[in-house]
Amino acid sequence: MGLKAHAMVLEKFNQPLVCKEFEISDIPRGSILVEILSAGVCGSDVHMFRGEDPRVPLPIILGHEGAGRVVEVNGEKRDLNGELLKPGDLIVWNRGITCGECYWCKVSKEPYLCPNRMVYGINRGCSEYPHLRGCYSSHIVLDPETDVLKVSEKDDLDVLAMAMCSGATAYHAFDEYPESFAGKTVVIQGAGPLGLFGVVIARSLGAEKVVVIAGSPNRLKLAEEIGADLTFNRRETSAEERRKAIMDITHGRGADFVLEATGDSRALLEGAELLRRGGFYAVAGVAVPQDPVPFKVYEWLVLKSATFKGIWVSDTSHFVKTVSITSRNYQLLSKLITHRLPLKEANRALELMESREALKVILYPEG
Ligand SMILES: [Zn+2]
Ligand SMILES: [Zn+2]
Incomplete structure (x- = not known):
């Protein structure tokens, strides 16, 4: 397959994000190509933009809160409920991937503390193919190890996207x-x-x-x-x-x-x-x-x-429970979304977050 994706890329700290095109042909074995339908702008994205987060490599596609539609699965992939993923499915995913091998993953069972934790849009740059590792993008390529949940047309993808970071971290606090x-x-x-x-x-x-x-x-x-x-x-x-x-x-x-x-x-x-x-x-x-x-x-x-x-970040268990609570409170939680902008206005979205004029901005890749 061949696909032209576009994304807002942070090339230099404190410099406006730049719209770039990426050619995507085959995706790695086990990966999922997802069309982003909704991307949340997190307050921490502003810190990353400013170069205040030491985890961030350049260049990078920011955005760790997203929801989207499966375009292609290279191989077989099931969601956390055991359901087979297929093109057209609406999904959300845990933004972090942990190694499953370290002391925190295996012995203390606190995977959110995994020192090898990879996070889309935070510590995964876009220099290497398949480039698309953040949500400020028309598409994202999810690794096989990503924990995914299928959702449906009835779900509010904007609210779910927003829940992926602050919602899951808040849930983690209550879960303790x-x-x-x-x-x-x-x-x-x-x-x-x-x-x-x-x-x-x-x-x-x-x-x-x-x-x-x-x-x-x-x-x-x-x-x-x-x-x-x-x-x-x-x-x-x-x-x-x-x-x-x-x-x-x-x-x-x-x-x-x-x-x-x-x-x-x-x-x-x-x-x-x-x-x-x-x-x-x-x-x-x-x-x-x-x-x-x-x-x-x-x-x-x-x-x-x-x-x-x-309370440091969140893990897959928090992600699943957050989706459950969020899905029963769409009406209330949608009030948190103060701005909805096309992806190409991501720079303005960061400004709105930094000035605190916005409580939450949702970006739409298709305008
Ligand atoms: Zn965040
Ligand atoms: Zn680990």
Whole structure:
């Protein structure tokens, strides 16, 4: 077969992405050629564009959130439910591929920590054939090891694409909690895609109360629309006011579960005060090195017998469960998509994300 694909390529950091054509003939044995129907722009794409993510080789096709239609399968490939993939099938896939051989994959069973993890659109450049390893593209070539799920015409591919990164990472945070969420109070710090997915996941898992603390009135309003019971604008309330309010709704105990989804280490200084004794703190948003913060080991950790759990990316199990929860909440989650643009406007999409004007941009390769 012969196919002309086009993609937006990052050739130099801080330089606009350039539209390039790629000739695709045969794809490697076991690979899947997919037409991208929907590509999400992640906040971390901006960091990659700026050259702040050491994992990124150049040139590269960015984009690790995607959904699409199978064009060709070279050989036999089944999805995670054992269904045979064929041309025309709509699919989503786990953005990362782990090695299955290392200590984390095989012994500790934490594949998201695999040091050999490959991620489409993040650490896979486009110099080598078959080039198409990111979602800012008309097509992507998925390796045989990629974990895939078939979806249907009834599914919202834009929302599914968006769920592939922040949704799966948010799910990972909730998945680490060793108890049921029934009767529990969840506090979410931050109302970007990670925090807002957290609201929907907390609700789906049965949390009794969901509280969101963030700095943008629009995003707090959105948090309420998708299920938050109580929201606080951190620019208009003091930390002490918020702490009192959360103590009031928890019989003076504090939150059972706090999710840090702000990307700022200093959020821990407040979150630790909001946590009840025996509470669980999932720290998921801080994704780049930052200045240290003063941590009260006795008051926050030991006396509270609290659990602080770092959350790094997600694995295939989180991917599958995220697709399940997402597919039951399309209406709510589609509110997170603030901009829909043709692929050729990917540079504008990055600007909109960087200025925070956009909460989530979806790119369409066919305009
Ligand atoms: Zn991402
Ligand atoms: Zn591994």
